[in-house]
Amino acid sequence: MKRLLAAALAAAAFWSMGTASEAAPVVPEHIFEWVQSSARTGYFFNRQEIAYGVDEEGFVNFDELIVPTLEVYDAVQIQDVVQKRRWRGESLQGYNNLVGAATYLSFDMVKGTVTVHEEDDLDHTWSPLTRTYPKTEIVIAALPEKSFNRRFYEAILAYEKENRELILSHTTGVVREADKKRLTKEEVPEENPKERKKKEKKEVEQKPRHIVKLLGSAGNETK
Known part of the structure; x- marks a missing residue:
């Protein structure tokens, strides 16, 4: 999660300063790719840190995609998160400055699943208020077609297909000779x-x- 936290702290330099209640997040476009917005949340992924997995032998695993993501909340969503924490008897320290959440995902592109490894609630300086490790595996095709999460995951996978060489440049690993052909876009003969x-x-x-x-x-x- 160090990679995700570093990305969040880098984004803090682009914050619009003011009082905590007046501050509004400015998401740097050169770091984060906007995908969609619901009535309450903006969905982004970190295109500077998106990378392929690396196996134990140090080879790139093109079937695994590692993606730090960011969600930015509006006032209604912030209040909803705070209320739920209050109902569960969880700490509200710092939650008057809540602005969104960061998640650390890995996609298994063979199985069609995404695993949520880590979730951070973020304050107005992009620092984590709380951190959890859900280890939740989600079958993308099992989500409703109009689900915001499904559309978000599918958009990330579509980005991967069009930007394999760029993603590889973010990956620390050796490409097997047999995998080099995967760097080229699939063409209809x-x-x-x-x-x-x-x-x-x-x-x-x-x-x-x-x-x-x-x-x-x-x-x-x-x-």
Whole structure:
């Protein structure tokens, strides 16, 4: 979690100063990628710290994605968090300065799961008020399609597909020779011209007769 905490402290330099009640978080765009906002929360992930996992032998594990994330709350969400802590009899020390939460996630891109390793409630200096270690594993496909969390996780995975070399640059590990091909974007192979003509002929033959007639007429028009 040291990586996430360091990122949060770096972001503190961009804070709008004032009294605790007046302060408003300014999330630096060059560090955090905004994904979405609900009525109460803004969702971000740290694009400077997103990285692949590294196995015990020091090789990069392209199936594991490590992602520090940030949620910034509005006043209603802050009050909701405070109320829940009060109901559970938990400490409220410093929670008058609560602004959001940081989480440390790992994605298993083979299993389609995300594990929440650590959660920090953050104050107006981006310092942790409390820290928990849920170790909760979530099956992404099991979440409702319109769930904010599901859309957040899917957006992170989409970013990974488009930015593999950049993410690798944040990763301390050695790339296996067999994994180097994974750094290139998947491309749809170009279809052989002969095979394409056979396919087109077959599609025409399978169409209803009146459609074939119309296609034939269109093909005889003078251009």
